[in-house]
Amino acid sequence: MRAVRIHDDLSLRVDEIDDPRPGPGEVLVRIEAAGVCGTDLHILDGMIKPDPYPMTIGHEAAGIVESVGESVSIATGTPVAIYNKIFCGRCEQCLKGRTNICDNEPEQLGFNRDGGDAEYVVVPEQNAVPVPSGVDLATASVLTCAGMTAIHATKLSGLRLGDTAAVDGIGGVGILVAQAAARAGARVIAIGDSEDKLDLAKTHGADDGVLVDTPESYETVPERLRALTEGRGVDVFFELVGTTQTMNAGIRSLAKGGRFVSTGYTDQLLEIHPIEFILPETSFVSTVAATRLDLQDALMLASMEALTVPIAGRYPLEGIHEALDALRKRAVLGRQVLELTN
16 A cells, blocks of 8 residues: 655655554554644654654544454444544543543554554554544544644633633644634634634634734734733633744733643743743643544534534645645645545
């Protein structure tokens, strides 16, 4: 089969490799769509290092169950979205529903285990989540990362009806966070680096927008957000950019008792005095990926047309470099997907 593989020299190639076969408790999924995520750039740049190389990248995938191993109940032919965090289902965290931080199975598709940018992938049955009627597989693939991450972050934020939420970074995840926050009953202020992105956010749940077209613009974000909130600041700041400047701006934009929600990966430091959290009793909330239930919720919301994925580009598997180049240039309005024909 064809698969997009990252090698130890950080080169990315579409290779021909052996078809995988499902073992007991596993399913073989024929991939029809795979989302292209900013985290893939971190892998390509060496910030996240697979072990071992080479590895098939891709942690957003959806397709059709092609065959199954022993002791599997899901039927062949079932359309599924692939939950990318491998989990045991038995440890303390899994029993609490926190499958994203399982104690015993710290594997993740496309991070340290062959992922979904391929014609086929094998996963445990519990990672194959049936796609409800009315949700196309391109949308489902994006929901396996961006969508479920948005749901997870919104849940952990403690967002309440009537709150004001700022969403910093209107990319593939941010556009879904804006929708999730709006559905939760918040007034949403989008922060983006182009008017096009702010316009997109306003058609997907945002009420206001703040333009940050230069890195220095973030110095004025706290005062601009306070101007939009009669001086009080925002109740929740969803941080999706991950620079020292953007993180500091977010913390300084909070209302008293507000929550700063850090989502995504960064190699930059948060440099701020603890007193800036202590005096206003604000909170730092960290999130990583999402739970299997969050993915189910994202799929359900999509089936109700309460969560929509703007698809900005569709590419064949061999178009992965073009898709990643567009992402690196921050020129993507929404999310890109690879569409496979077998």
